[in-house]
Amino acid sequence: MQELLAYLQDPELVARFQRRCGLYLMEGSNRGSGRITGEKPREQQEGSWDHQDRNSNYEYKENPAGPVQDCRKPRYEVRNWLLHFLFLLSAGLGHEVFYITCLPCIHWNLDPFLCRRLVNMWALVMYIGQAMKDLLKLPRPPSPPVVKLEMRVDAEYGLPSTHAMAATAISFTLLLSAPSRLQFCFQTGLLIAATLSSMVSLSRLYTGMHSVLDVVCGILITAVLILLTYPWWESFDSFQLYSPLSPIVALSLLLLLSYTYPELDHYSTTRGDTTTILGACAGSSVGYWLNVQLGNTFDLQGSLPVPLPALTAQAVARGAARSLVGIVALVGTRQVVRTLTLDALYSWYKLPKTDKEARKRKEIEVPSKFVTYTAVGLVNTIVVNRVFVLLGLL
Structure with a gap:
């Protein structure tokens, strides 16, 4: 088991996936679409190089007398632009822009009931996933050998992948909740849910932000959470909508969880x-x-489940x-x-x-x-x- 875990956490496994998809790290070369043309080798640049914490790339400390260098920009070559944009789009499904647009759009254009279920499960799995990251403190894949395309979150720890958790939770919560509200082909819904969650999960490998172990653990943890909470979804709906304690519990509990989040x-x-x-x-x-x-x-009004809107x-x-x-x-x-x-x-x-x-x-x-x-x-x-x-x- 220990050998399997070590294999799944091997950064070379991620690098091989990136190369299979046409993404190559360009070290010491002026070629490549992501290369900073005319850039000097690190040892010839003014200033000093220090490592950050072990789960992030090196950063360049600017010499006040020297020019500003953008050396955190990844240097890479893209050989398959279709996959490149597909995975970047998939990765974007786990960012704030997606959440502040897609989830509310389900409320406005489909059914507030479904949006409520999705927000509840999204918050649960994301809190558990984020807290686990900062408690376990397992590093992200190093660069090299991987190419890192999202430097904003590079200082975060890796396991589990919350992108994989959120995509799995949203896709399958919607799939399990929708049949009581809408008439649709369940097999088609299952295919769409599996495809979306798979694409987001694979995008975390393509962007170099997670190991295979991070992604697999994220999916498995979410599956366990859905299985454990599913029998209680109806009871929680009733409490959330009708109990006079509902707004007090929601505000106080979630604010408390925010303040007691694990310190780093x-x-x-x-x-x-x-x-x-x-x-x-x-x-x-x-x-x-x-x-x-x-x-x-x-x-939704009328006898449920209702047909999908034309x-x-x-x-x-x-x-x-x-x-x-x-x-x-x-x-x-x-x-x-x-x-x-x-x-x-x-x-x-x-x-x-x-x-x-x-x-x-x-x-x-x-x-x-x-x-x-x-x-x-x-x-x-x-x-x-x-x-x-x-x-x-x-």
Whole structure:
């Protein structure tokens, strides 16, 4: 077993997959589409090179007297552009831009019930996955031999792959929840769910951000979580929508989890990203509860399961209009609330607004992100559908 785990964690396994897909690391060569042309070898550049923590690439320390060098840019050659863009698109399905657009679009254009289920499972698996990363502290694959295409998260630890967890959770939660609400071919849904989760998982190998072990563990952990929680989904729905304690539990528990997130000896984006997810879940949970109290949940009407909406030109246009209006509302809410929250926190702690590094401090990062995305969740669940009614889009 130990040999198998070591084999699955071998970075050369990831590098071989990248090369099979047409992605090659260019060391000491001026060739390649990702090569910084005219760049000097590292030992000839001004400044000094130091290693960061063991799960990240080297970084260049700028010499104040010398030119600024962008040496963290990966040097690589792409030989299969179709696969390259396909995997980059798949990797994007695990980022904030996808979550703030796709999940709400399911609420606006399909069924709020399904969106609620997805947000709940997404928050659960992401919190467990992110916390496991920072407790286990297993490194990401080193470069070389792999090519790393996403340097923003390189300071995070590797196991498990939360991209793989989120993609698996969202795909299969939707598959398991939809039959009671919508009429569709289950086999087709299974094929789509398996394809989407597989593409996102493989994209983590292509981008060089995870080992095979990270991805496999992410999928298996999510499968176990779905199996363990599935019998309780209906009971949790009832508590979330009808219990007077629901909004109190949602806000207090998820805020507590944000503040008690595992501490690291260096800054990582995991705490902020996790707080973002928990905040969105808290806002959505309170919003769905309030909709029940207000007497309009915007759920599907009629005898369930209902047929899938017909893809007529008019339906597509209305869906696109709803998505556009909704995304503008959410992005606007995010920008306004984040600015106001940061201004209030900077003022409270008497910090200069020019101190961007202060945003990494726990007392700034956690409340600012939690409040911002709680507001986003509330606007998504309460306000946007009512705007659609006023605009005649429902």
